[in-house]
Amino acid sequence: MFRSVLVANRGEIACRVMATARRMGMRTIAVHSEADRDALHVRLADEAWPIGPAPARESYLSVPALIAAIRASGAEAVHPGYGFLSENAEFAEAVAAAGAVFVGPPPAAIRAMGSKSAAKALMEQAGVPVVPGYHGQDQSPAVIAAEAARIGYPVLVKASAGGGGRGMRVVARPEDLAAALEGAAREAASAFGDGRLLIEKYLTRPRHIELQVFADAHGAAIHLFERDCSVQRRHQKVIEEAPAPGMTAERRRAMGEAATQAARAIGYAGAGTVEFIAEGEQFWFMEMNTRLQVEHPVTEQVTGLDLVEWQFRVAAGERLPLAQEQVALAGHAIEARLYAEDPAQDFRPATGRLVHLALPAGPGIRVDSGVAAGDAVSVHYDAMIAKIVAHGRDRGEALARLSAALAATEVAGVATNRDFLARLAVHPAFAAADLDTGFIARHAAALLPAPGPAAEDAVAAALALLLAEREAAAADRSPWAAADGWRIGERQRRTLAFRDGEHRIVVLVHHAADGWRLEADGLAGEATAERAAGAALAIRFAGRRFRRAVVRSGDRFHVFGPSATRVLVLVDPLAPAVSAEAGTGHLTAPMPGRITRVLVAEGDDVAAGQPLLVLEAMKMEHTIRAPAAGRVRRLRYGEGDLVEEGAEMAELATDEAGGC
Numbered sequence: 001m002f003r004s005v006l007v008a009n010r011g012e013i014a015c016r017v018m019a020t021a022r023r024m025g026m027r028t029i030a031v032h033s034e035a036d037r038d039a040l041h042v043r044l045a046d047e048a049w050p051i052g053p054a055p056a057r058e059s060y061l062s063v064p065a066l067i068a069a070i071r072a073s074g075a076e077a078v079h080p081g082y083g084f085l086s087e088n089a090e091f092a093e094a095v096a097a098a099g100a101v102f103v104g105p106p107p108a109a110i111r112a113m114g115s116k117s118a119a120k121a122l123m124e125q126a127g128v129p130v131v132p133g134y135h136g137q138d139q140s141p142a143v144i145a146a147e148a149a150r151i152g153y154p155v156l157v158k159a160s161a162g163g164g165g166r167g168m169r170v171v172a173r174p175e176d177l178a179a180a181l182e183g184a185a186r187e188a189a190s191a192f193g194d195g196r197l198l199i200e201k202y203l204t205r206p207r208h209i210e211l212q213v214f215a216d217a218h219g220a221a222i223h224l225f226e227r228d229c230s231v232q233r234r235h236q237k238v239i240e241e242a243p244a245p246g247m248t249a250e251r252r253r254a255m256g257e258a259a260t261q262a263a264r265a266i267g268y269a270g271a272g273t274v275e276f277i278a279e280g281e282q283f284w285f286m287e288m289n290t291r292l293q294v295e296h297p298v299t300e301q302v303t304g305l306d307l308v309e310w311q312f313r314v315a316a317g318e319r320l321p322l323a324q325e326q327v328a329l330a331g332h333a334i335e336a337r338l339y340a341e342d343p344a345q346d347f348r349p350a351t352g353r354l355v356h357l358a359l360p361a362g363p364g365i366r367v368d369s370g371v372a373a374g375d376a377v378s379v380h381y382d383a384m385i386a387k388i389v390a391h392g393r394d395r396g397e398a399l400a401r402l403s404a405a406l407a408a409t410e411v412a413g414v415a416t417n418r419d420f421l422a423r424l425a426v427h428p429a430f431a432a433a434d435l436d437t438g439f440i441a442r443h444a445a446a447l448l449p450a451p452g453p454a455a456e457d458a459v460a461a462a463l464a465l466l467l468a469e470r471e472a473a474a475a476d477r478s479p480w481a482a483a484d485g486w487r488i489g490e491r492q493r494r495t496l497a498f499r500d501g502e503h504r505i506v507v508l509v510h511h512a513a514d515g516w517r518l519e520a521d522g523l524a525g526e527a528t529a530e531r532a533a534g535a536a537l538a539i540r541f542a543g544r545r546f547r548r549a550v551v552r553s554g555d556r557f558h559v560f561g562p563s564a565t566r567v568l569v570l571v572d573p574l575a576p577a578v579s580a581e582a583g584t585g586h587l588t589a590p591m592p593g594r595i596t597r598v599l600v601a602e603g604d605d606v607a608a609g610q611p612l613l614v615l616e617a618m619k620m621e622h623t624i625r626a627p628a629a630g631r632v633r634r635l636r637y638g639e640g641d642l643v644e645e646g647a648e649m650a651e652l653a654t655d656e657a658g659g660c
Contacts, residue, residue: 009081011370133200159188165235245433593617630654
């Protein structure tokens with residue numbers, strides 16, 4: 001077995017790989033960009049080597065920089081994790097040339113599956129069913145348009161060289177195809193260095209089911225059952241589970257045979273995932289990922305196996321530890337991906353520092369994360385904070401545990417999808433396993449509701465402030481620092497005001513001997529609060545008992561309920577109410593990023609909703625559109641320019657502002 005391993009990755013997967021490597025007695029070696037010099041994976045490693053500036057193309061995607069680190073560190077093995085160069089055959093060859101072992105499949109197998117077009121053609125030859133589509137070399141718009149017409153709309157445009165939802169567009173009408181091809185090719189070239197595309201028939205209610213396969217250099221190939229990854233947003237997985245709900249033994253056998261047949265057809269070795277889409281009783285090959293998947297923990301939970309250990313053993317030349325008939329399923333596991341993003345803004349990625357991070361624990365709960373409180377979520381890399389995995393004897397128990405785990409999750413400092421996941425976990429259709437890739441869009445109203453009343457959260461924030469003041473006064477022991485509200489003649493009355501978005505909530509506080517009497521937005525009653533575990537408060541208010549975790553950061557109070565998080569800002573009670581400023585015509589960057597396209601010129605007349613700029617951030621393209629009809633007065637940035645969050649990118653003379 002190897003004595004040392006360099007993990008050519010960052011974040012959660014680097015931490016995950018190093019945990020197994022350390023258990024197996026290996027020296028762990030991290031690499032890091034300038035932005036990651038203090039990252040968790042660097043702190044956990046036995047040693048770490050710098051590989052370049054923050055942009056991934058200059059660090060984690062730089063083969064020369066990584067090879068230099070491999071040589072300098074003397075690493076015997078290199079684990080690529082997932083993403084970055086994990087499916088890059090040239091990198092695998094460079095690792096071997098540097099005298100180390102690449103913990104992954106042979107370069108020839110990576111190449112065979114690296115092009116989705118070539119992979120589908122190869123699978124057709126091997127007798128594996130594939131979705132109707134065009135996977136040809138001729139990338140001219142005219143040829144692709146003709147093929148789309150032959151297949152029939154709607155069609156799915158996909159990057160040939162990558163995945164993860166990047167370079168992917170659903171096109172419902174012929175007139176939308178040209179713009180979709182242009183945007184998908186540009187995004188694919190940026191993410192994978194290859195702008196080639198393929199198109200497929202877009203199925204209306206497909207399920208995304210994948211098979212975990214493993215093969216060794218001695219000719220053995222098995223599968224470790226399936227995962228259902230149907231619940232997705234923007235073509236990226238949000239929830240994964242194993243086994244797939246409703247999977248019959250007959251279909252599992254057929255899909256397992258197709259998956260292992262795919263692995264054997266390319267001389268595969270190591271961990272891989274064969275992805276299928278299924279609709280009705282049919283299934284079709286979609287792609288093969290020649291690496292470990294993000295969602296591999298659900299397979300580990302239901303099989304009791306360590307897939308990273310298997311990767312190391314196969315890379316070291318050992319045979320697979322088990323034969324197909326020796327692999328058994330035990331229970332059900334569900335994984336939820338906790339992201340720094342704003343679901344209410346079309347899941348827009350968020351950046352910032354994690355002021356507070358409390359991740360769940362308990363029976364059947366596993367959490368894989370690559371960050372800790374105080375770390376930053378950067379614009380340069382993926383926005384995933386953690387993977388929360390629940391395992392139970394059956395799907396019902398796993399789902400109940402996942403729901404409880406999400407309720408116990410607290411993140412302050414960046415927007416997250418925690419509330420969205422919590423609502424999804426208790427949705428009746430999800431509980432009934434009525435799943436397909438359109439699940440989120442179909443149930444958007446329930447999963448993305450308007451915020452509810454804030455009065456109870458404002459009471460919790462007020463109690464957190466009052467309790468902290470009382471504790472500080474008790475520690476001071478000075479009569480002048482007393483926080484009991486006592487004044488000559490009567491106890492003090494006090495007003496606390498909080499801003500909830502554009503709304504203001506006033507909490508009236510009447511001090512009492514053993515607590516307070518609070519009034520807020522029609523709610524009133526006696527109130528007490530005691531500290532519970534972590535940031536939680538055990539609250540009594542108006543005859544009710546409930547808990548809220550409250551984290552204060554400056555004037556911001558982050559209030560965590562069972563399924564909703566609210567950020568309340570403490571304001572001067574004499575300050576005027578906040579109101580929206582309509583029709584200003586100033587367009588600001590929603591996040592840090594790089595301008596990849598400028599679609600208008602100064603002086604152009606634009607319609608409401610017309611694309612103006614394309615901003616690349618978090619490996620995805622975001623189109624900035626005109627909020628109203630008007631005229632472009634000024635463009636402050638050009639193509640290739642970097643912008644910070646909140647920077648003014650363009651100024652419009654809008655109709656609403658009376659500009660044209």
